[in-house]
Amino acid sequence: MILPIKSRPTTLRFVLGTSAIALASLGFAYQAGLIPASRLINPEDLVKVLQSAKNEKPLMIQVGSHVLYSQAHIPGSEYVGAASTEIGLQALRKRVGSLPRNRFIVLYCGCCPWSHCPNVKPADDAVRAMGFTNVKILYIANNFGADWVEKGYPVAKGD
């Protein structure tokens, strides 16, 4: 069917508009999902690293919610701010800025289901942009409660 000439720009706008919405949805759905599997570490593997006498212990930083951090966090981990905010990112950069670039760093959040986490990807991007080469993101599929605390892994509370 050949549309009248005046409808052609409308059709193009429709296609471009729906494509933009779809791509935005895709990006939203996969924000944390864009982190390659090679940069992830599973909870059980992190626990093994922490319990091992010989492995280098990572600097662990929770990059999500302070209220959630206060309730429960990985012992020895630090809180600097939510990486979905510029203030949180600046604090993260400041915390790691003086460290050797091969320092083993683990970043984690656990606020929400993995694909909806607004914090881990910006944190990973920021730290890697500073030249850090040994960064892992703790893969928390559902939330910190379900995937760490309820598994019986070590927990600390408070600030």
Place this chain on the structure above:
Amino acid sequence: MRILKKGILRILGLIVLVAGFYFTIRHHGAGVGISNASTSERSLAPDFSLPDLAGQTLDLSSYRGKVILLDFWATWCDPCREEIPQFVALQNKYGDQGLQILGVSMDDGPEPVRDFYRRFKMNYPVVMGNAQTGALYGGVLGLPIAFLIRRDGRIAAKHIGATDVSVLEKEIVSLLRS
């Protein structure tokens, strides 16, 4: 040739649109799902006194006699943001039958919450929660988490992660009638 090009553009746009929404929906609600933990059911919902967005103190116990949907959420939590318009609709629909939705924001401060409240035209009280509030409710270590509380103040259900609103509505109706 131009017709063919236009047709291909339309089909491509439709495929991208469908794929985008499919993957969005597929990853939505990838939380733990419904949990009616026996440690929470039938126990009295812990009372709290917390400031609302106007700085006034709100006591959970003042709503005894209502069916309460107690929603732990935060402005930065995308599944929470998606649920809230549905909660606004539920409050409108069942408020005069005794439903009271209460939001407990786990944001670090009230400013973004006030802004969110206005933009989303929320129609139920929101208080500012903290780590102690979370601990009272067994640990709010991921969002959203919603509790349904009976008129007698006892917990009827706990939902971890984004929940299908039709499931919540069914439970609310049952509680309102009982």
